[in-house]
Every structure is written in structure tokens, then in C-alpha cells.
Amino acid sequence: xxxxxxxxxxxxxxxxxxxxxxxxxxxxxxxxxxxxxxxxxxxxxxxxxxxxxxxxxxxxxxxxxxxxxxxxxxxxxxxxxxxxxxxxxxxxxxxxxxxxxxxxxxxxxxxxxxxxxxxxxxxxxxxxxxxxxxxxxxxxxxxxxxxxxxxxxxxxxxxxxxxxxxxxxxxxxxxxxxxxxxxxxxxxxxxxxxxxxxxxxxxxxxxxxxx
Numbered sequence: 001x002x003x004x005x006x007x008x009x010x011x012x013x014x015x016x017x018x019x020x021x022x023x024x025x026x027x028x029x030x031x032x033x034x035x036x037x038x039x040x041x042x043x044x045x046x047x048x049x050x051x052x053x054x055x056x057x058x059x060x061x062x063x064x065x066x067x068x069x070x071x072x073x074x075x076x077x078x079x080x081x082x083x084x085x086x087x088x089x090x091x092x093x094x095x096x097x098x099x100x101x102x103x104x105x106x107x108x109x110x111x112x113x114x115x116x117x118x119x120x121x122x123x124x125x126x127x128x129x130x131x132x133x134x135x136x137x138x139x140x141x142x143x144x145x146x147x148x149x150x151x152x153x154x155x156x157x158x159x160x161x162x163x164x165x166x167x168x169x170x171x172x173x174x175x176x177x178x179x180x181x182x183x184x185x186x187x188x189x190x191x192x193x194x195x196x197x198x199x200x201x202x203x204x205x206x207x208x209x210x211x
Contacts, residue, residue: 010040011103014050014069017059026054026090033096038161039103052102056088057081070102093136097159120148120181121169127177136160140168148181 013030015023027043034040044050053065057075065071074086086094123145130141139158143149149157154165172178 010042011051011099012042012044012048013052013054013099014044014048014065015054015056016063016065017056017061018054022056022089029090029092029095033092033099036096036164037103038100041099041103052099054086054090057085058088072098093159096136100161120150121154122146122148122179122181123172124177124179127172127175129175130172133171136164137168137171140165141172 013026015026018026023043030041030043050065050069053069053071055063055065055071055073057073058077072084072086073081074088074090075081076088078085078087086098121144123141126141126145130137136158140154140160143154143157151162151165151169154160154169155162158165160168169178
């Protein structure tokens with residue numbers, strides 16, 4: 001990758017052996033992930049240098065791509081390939097994790113993060129309001145259902161960025177569904193309709209978040 005300040009450039013991802021439909025789907029996916037990416041990413045046009053190349057491993061023909069770029073394989077059967085192979089069609093959370101790893105974020109002021117790093121959190125109950133949240137937020141909440149974890153521990157455990165973890169913690173805290181290790185006294189919470197709470201528990205169980 002270039003030594004240019006990451007905050008001042010746009011990163012590019014190229015796709016090898018992708019059909020026109022897959023290229024367009026990747027372009028749309030990058031747009032959807034935009035607010036969750038640490039840096040600006042766009043699809044590289046033909047002949048443009050790339051920072052990451054996604055290689056379709058289901059096609060066995062030789063591929064011509066930028067050898068200086070980080071290479072990530074994708075396949076309809078990723079378990080038949082080396083660890084780190086992405087699913088094909090691409091899954092948003094996998095692409096997000098890959099691109100955020102390859103393009104470091106600009107370093108913000110560390111003071112708030114340092115203050116929160118010492119805190120540890122556990123989910124008091126599964127909030128029914130979270131039913132419409134994205135998969136990464138569900139994963140973060142599931143990771144602290146039975147164990148107190150810090151922001152950094154949750155990031156390592158789930159593959160999320162610390163910023164994603166902190167935003168999730170803030171959102172869950174506003175719902176009164178979070179407990180801090182430094183303050184384990186149950187906070188007063190608004191009564192929740194029993195039917196909706198039961199539905200949330202069932203949804204969590206279907207998604208594999210039950211014990």
C-alpha cells in the first residue's frame with residue numbers, strides 16, 4: 001500500500017474473475033458499508049492500482065491482478081480453501097472486517113477510549129428493540145450475554161472495530177439492558193410488554209445466541 005496518509009486518500013478494491021453482476025453487487029455493497037468502514041473504499045476500474053484484490057477461487061483460469069495488493073480469495077465453498085477465504089457471494093460483515101484490517105483508521109484522540117477501556121460490560125437482558133439491528137450488533141451483544149467483557153475484548157471476540165463495539169454498548173445502555181462490572185446494581189428499567197420480550201428471546205435463540 002501507499003505511504004500516503006490514510007485519511008487523505010481513497011482505497012480501492014479490485015475483483016478477479018467476477019461476473020458483471022458480481023461487480024455491480026460489490027459496488028453496491030461498498031456503498032452500503034460506507035459508514036462502517038474506517039476509510040473510503042471504492043471499486044477499482046480496469047487498469048487502476050488496487051489495495052485489495054478479491055479473487056474468485058471457483059474459477060481456475062489464470063488471473064491478472066495487481067501483485068502489490070493484499071489478496072483475499074472467495075468461494076462458494078470457503079471451507080475447502082485456506083483460512084480467511086471469504087464467502088461468494090460476498091457477505092457484508094466479512095468484507096467489512098477485511099477492508100478495515102487492510103486500511104487503518106486515522107488515530108483520534110485516545111482520551112475517551114482509554115477511560116472506557118477499563119470498563120467491562122454484560123448484557124442484562126436481550127432488548128426487543130434490537131430485533132432490527134444489524135448482525136454485528138447482535139454478535140457483540142451475544143458475546144457479553146454471560147460474561148463481563150471490555151470494549152477491546154469484545155472487538156477481538158467478534159471481529160468488530162472498537163468504535164462499532166462502543167456504539168453498540170452506548171445503544172444497549174440507553175435501553176437499560178447493560179450492566180457494568182464496576183456497578184452491578186440493577187438499574188431501574190421500564191416495563192416491557194411480555195409478548196415482545198418473549199419474541200426477542202426466541203429470535204436470539206434461533207440466531208444461536210441462547211446458552
